[in-house]
Amino acid sequence: MDRRDDIDSLTLARYLSGELGPTEAAEVERWIAADPAHRELADSLRKIWSPGALPEFDPDDVLWRRIAAGVERPLPKPALVESRQTRAWPFRAPARLLTAAAAAAVLVVGGAVLLAKLRQPAAPVPMREVATRLGQRAALDLPDGSRVVLAPGSRVRFPTSFSARGPSTSRELFLEGQAYFTVRHDDKRPFRVHTSMALVEDVGTEFVVTAQTETHGTQVVVVSGAVALRRASAATSPPLLTLTRGDLARLDSSGIAILTRDVNLAPYVAWTEGSLVFDGTPLREVAPALARWYDLDVRVTDSGLAARKFTASFHYEPISQVLEVVARSLDARVERHGRSVVFAPRRPQPARVDSQ
């Protein structure tokens, strides 16, 4: 074959890609027509140059529904409350509300971090706080690369000196409510979550802490890695329990820890993805969960009804639908007026008159 007649790859590629103007394209077509071997080459290259259709991405709209939920009920910028110098136990501190823009700036990972030394608990420590309202979730990237997802009606506080590299010897956070922690592990700087009742310390990576009135104490569920659990009053003692994946511990106000192993994690973790999952959960626990997640006032009038167990999962369904499903499956009736919701037993049917 005469080498002078060979078209270089670059030009041939441009031709196949439709990037040549009419004159240049005509030249290539002449070359193709000049020799059956050229035509063969061009035909086989055309096949390579036209790959098949792309696969359908997100064919079941799972991703779209997550996006749609963010569009309709956006994951809002959490309320940032900057407190003045305060005692280390922060729950009684007064607060001053900042604007959302300032809040966003403070939450940026790797943003400017104060290098103030973390002093002894007794001395005042500048704290940052993030709080969610009822019906609102928030995700928060901490300066050390760890991540906190806050459930509705919750609050987490940490010193402003909480940082990736710094003189502090541990990473301390204070929690009211419920949060999912994904911890960037650091052997030299333990990650510790304080609730009014307990101290939960990361030994590995991911866990959920719940310190809410309806759980009567502090509850910890471990998703991966390990955590050490201590009573808040015995923070320097050896751990009460070390928990690993699938473990659930509940530390109640009488100080007793109850441990369940190998729990189904879904009900404890699904909320971080926007799903509410109930698995044999009594209505007396379902009701406050609905209250928190949909910002409602939910009452159950009958204690027998409150004990009935409910199993279902919801993913961004409208509240009217959720209430209907709960009522139907528990054979209850539900009444809703604005924010107020009441579950009551079904009215008894009128007595049948026996024909005998």
Added chain:
Amino acid sequence: MSLQPDPRGAPLGAPDSSRESRDRAWVEGIRTGDVPAFEAMFRAYKNDLGAFVTSWVHSREAAEEVIQDLFLHLWEQRHEWQLAVPLNIYLFRAARNRAIDHLRHQRVETEFQQRIARRHDEGFEPRPPLRGDEAAQAAELEDAIERAVSALPPRCQEVFRLSRYHHLSYAEVAQVMQISTKTVEVQMGRALTNLRRRLAAWRD
């Protein structure tokens, strides 16, 4: 001429002017909070952006996360959204930047480079085509092409995918990757040489 966006979403290979008018209508709508326009845009671009991001992050879940963040961020900033480039370039570029960031944060890059290194070492030898019926042959060829494309060096592969799978012009590829059109031409020439060699067994 009225600007009626095609609600089904015109294919991306359609003539520029109709796709561009459709895109401009969507952008205007989204800026004012039009959810159906936002959804239509997502549905029109999701297959391309999904495949493109997957070619970077190598996992469907990671690709979904990247695309979710991209679209949610876009929606949150919709009132301030200013486009200096056509929508398709904007979306590909944004997806690309986020995919690269994702790799950095996940520290998967090392793994990715190792995978690329391994591919080079393997010295991909394609199987010669089996004689069989036409449909089976066509499917085998597509499979062989995909494997050969995946074995291309990273930049060359990215250029090739954007051009051939996502139907971008050389100029558009250059804009998405922020390189020169000349570089795109050179990379496409290299892809041709490379693929021609690897797939020589398939020439009838």
